[in-house]
Amino acid sequence: MSAVVVTLPDGSQRSLPAGSTVGDLAVSIGSRLAKAAVAGLLDGAEVDLGATLSDGALVSIITAESEPGRHVLRHSTAHVLAQAVVQLFPGAQFSIGPAIEDGFYYDFELPGGRTFNDEDLVAIEARMREIIRAAQPFTRAEVSAEEALRIFASQRYKREIIERVSNGAADSSDSGEADASGTISVYRNSAEFVDLCRGPHVPTTSRLGHFALQKVAGAYWRGNEKGPMLQRIYGTAWESDAALREHLHRLEEAAKRDHRKLAQEMDLISFPSELGGGLAVWHPKGAIVRKIMEDYSRQRHLEGDYQFVYTPHLANANLFAKSGHLGYYADGMYPPMEMDNGTYYMKPMNCPMHCLIYAGRQRSYRELPLRLFELGNVYRYERAGTLHGLLRIRGFTQDDSHIFCTEEQLADEITSILDFVLSVLRRFGFHDFEFNLSTRDPAKSVGTDGMWERATSALREALERHGLEYEVKDGDAAFYGPKIDIDVRDAIGRKWQLSTIQADFNNPERFDLEYRGADGAMHRPIMLHRALFGSIERFFGVLLEHYAGAFPTWLAPVQARVLPVAAAHHDYADTLATTLRSRGFRVDVVHADEQLGKRIRTAKVEKIPHVLVVGDDDVRDSTVGVNPRGGDVRRGVAIADFVDELTVEVSESIVVEEQ
RNA sequence: GCCGAGUUAGCUCAGUGGUAGAGCAACCGCCUUGUAAGCGGUAGGUCGUGGGUUCAAUCCCCACACUCGGCUCCA
Structure with a gap:
């Protein structure tokens, strides 16, 4: 009997009888590995455990605890979902069902336009568990397009995928169903259920089970909003019940940080429906945080040699025609207003107006880089279904700057902007960044190849000078x-896109912007668009979620609350508050109309950084009892010492994590 | 914009084809408080808005507004 020799990831080699499978290899290595195995990697390609080993191949085993392994589990669970739906809803069309981050989904179309409801999900989940208990094997077969079309004769979406694959027209939206080589494979896991799929899958449904169906949602077929709307069921699946529970717990924790919930509870911001969708009002406690953010931003921009400008909310349509916004983004702008001397629009961006300021007089190379800065209010008509708290809003404020510079200055300028951005974001408690460099879409762009190349390489150079991935x-x-777009990771690891640095050679052309060079000739500047917060509203929402409402002291709406133990201490408490306010701190007092324990609890629930309790001892000794958020109570602290501590804490923006 | 689910007291939520309830908050008393919920009472709602069905609608139907989960979009 001949043998195959394969190489493992550690470089060691193993010999197995010819015809052995990836699963046999796992068994030969060890029983624990065999138990954890869900698929294999054979010469770089993901394969089923049942795949036959080829002589000389490089093989590794994919286990359930790895990301690729979970991907397999999720994909296989999606198949079981489709099988359950097809069984429970005869005539259901099933389209695609990929694994996604933390889970999977599958898209269906039910006969007669029926839709899924919550009870359906319960029934579907129960049927899925039956299928899993039945330990049905996933059996792979490669078939011709003709045979596949016959197998899926009653499945219009599957037929469409098969036709695209066999025409060589498959694209990324078909991934998971078939591979780009045009090989069509199907997986059968019972007599009555077969799905078109590239694989790999777990060997049997018994390997699944640590899953939960989560929600139903509409989704367009192939993502095309002109196409049919399918019913999508989302679920999550893991390698163990412990991992599943942990994931569900993470979701609960994230829900607790929801900025809309916190904004309501903490009385920061609201969205009165009388105002209209996507429009927020800032309540006093939200507004003071915003003011501090803005003051800080302005201070940093002054230090950074930016020049402040202000521009109106409305502009004549001619301006947006000139800037190209009406050509490219009219759909995202509020509808026009007809006025006596023309048509006006709410501004969706500040840049056209900043261009007008630049163009207002002749410019010299000696002025460049010219950095204009504005906290500019813009209005964008976001479609009704896309609004999302502060994160997607129709009226917002950009910390917007437009920098006009020469092409030679571009790389240096971007380099210093990167420093600036990261320094500001760190102050707000973000330390984990990811950078994306977005390049040209030839189908939807203006400018010459040379300009794009030079600007792209300037952006790249700036990233590389900082040694950034x-x-x-x-x-x-x-x-x-x-x-360049900058994403940050928040306190629980979620990613948010915040800052952006964009090169623009379109607006300088459109506005015919020029400067007199050292050579005496006129030249065209390059313009950079740059926002750090992006939108103040959105940034505020992200901060709320990042800190779970427990703002660091420098940002907290109320930095300290004074609680007199009894009415006899009211005067002392009021005097203490006045003293602290005179030192620039935000302090309030709650008199002893409720018991102390109750008032402390209220202050803690409001996430106030310092609760100051004053009683007889404090009146006698000019001290204060300090109860910090997340720290230990200290009695008898001298007022002067507390002022010093608070001053240091605010200036160094020490973050006191909530317990 | 599309699919689905919602909208009941300031907030969080029960509930019913015969015009509504809890907890917290508010207000008023009592308690005089030393580090995370003291006790009692009072008040508070055109049940999102507008139509329709019905003897009767907060409940059923339709439209609209807003919210939520997705899809699409995002200068």
């Missing part, structure tokens, strides 16, 4: 130039 997003740039 970055991902290139091909074709993601705006129509007017390449950009």
Whole structure:
């Protein structure tokens, strides 16, 4: 009997009888590995455990605890979901069902336009568990397009995928169903259920089970909003019940940080429906935090040699025609207003107006880089279904700057902007960044190849000077130039896109911007768009979630609350508050109309950084009892000492994590 | 914009084809408080808005507004 020799990831070699499978290899290595195995990697390609080993292959085992392994579990669970739906809803069309981050989904179309409801999910989940208990094997077969079309004769979406694959027209939206080589494979896991799939899958449904169905949602077939709307069921699946529970717990924790909930509870911001969708009002406690953010931003921009400008909310349509916004983004703008001398629009961006300021007089190379800065209010008509608290809003404020510079200055300027951005974001408690470089989409862009190349390489150079890792997003740039987007990770690891630095050679052309060079000739400047917070509203929402409402002391709406133990201490408490306010701190007092324990609890629930309790001892000794958020109570602290501590804490923006 | 689910007291939520309830908050008393919920009472709602069905609608139907979960979009 002949043998195959394969190489493992550690470089060691193993010999197995010819015809052995990846699963046999796992068994030969060890029983624990065999138990954890869900698929294999054979010469770089993911395969089923049942795949036959080829001589000389490089093989590794994919286990359930790895991300690729969970991906397999999730994908297989999606198949079981489709099988359950097809059984429970005869005539259901099933389209695609990929694994996604933390879970999976599957898209269906039910006969007669029926939709899923919550009870359906319960029934579907029960049926899935029956299928899993039945330990049905996933059996792979490769078939011809003709045979696949016959197998899926009653499944219009599957037929469409098969036709695209066999025409060589498959794209990323077909991934998971078939591979780009045009090989069509199907997986059968019972007599009555077969699905079109590239694989790999777990060997039997018994390997699944640590899953939960989560929600139903509409989703367009192939993501095309002109196409049919399918019913999507989302679920999550893990390698163990412990991992599943942990994931569900993480979701609960994230829900507790929801900025909309916190904004309501903490009386920071609201969205009165009388005002209209996507429009927020800032209540006093939200507004003071915003003011501090803005004051800090202004201070940093002054230090950074930016010049402040102000521009109106409305502008004549001619301006937006000139800037190209009406051509490219009219759908995202509020509808026009007809006025006596023309048509006006709410501004969706500040840049056209900043261009007018630049163009207002002749400019010299000696003025460049010219950095204009504005906290500019803009209005964008976001479609009704896309609004999302402060994170997607129709009226917002950009910390917007437009920098006009020469092409030679570009790389230096971007380099210093990167320093500036990261320094500001760190002050707000973000330390984990990811950078994306978006490049040209030739189908949707203006400017010459040379300009795009030079601007893109300037952005790249700035990233590389800082030694920053970055991902290139091909074709993601705006129509007017390449950009760097900066994502941050928050306290619980979620990613938020915040800052952006964008090169623009379109607006300088459109506005015919020029400067007199050292050579005496006129030259065209390059413009950079740059926002750090992006939108103040959105940034505030992200901060709320990042800190779970427990703002660091420098940002907290109320930095300290004074609680007199009894009415006899009211005067002392009021005097203490006045003293602290005179030192620039935000302090309030709650008199002894309720018991102390109750008032302390209220202050803690409000996440106030310092609760100051004053009683007889304090009146006698000019001291204060300090109860910090997340720290230990100290009695008898001298007022002067507390003022010093608070001063240091605010200036160093020490973050006191909530317990 | 599309699919689905919602909207009841200031907040969080029960509830019913015969015009509504809890907890917290508010207000008023009592308690005089030393580090995370003291006790009692009072008040508070055109049940999102507008139509329709019905003897009767907060409940059923339709439209609209807003919210939520997705899809699509995001300069």
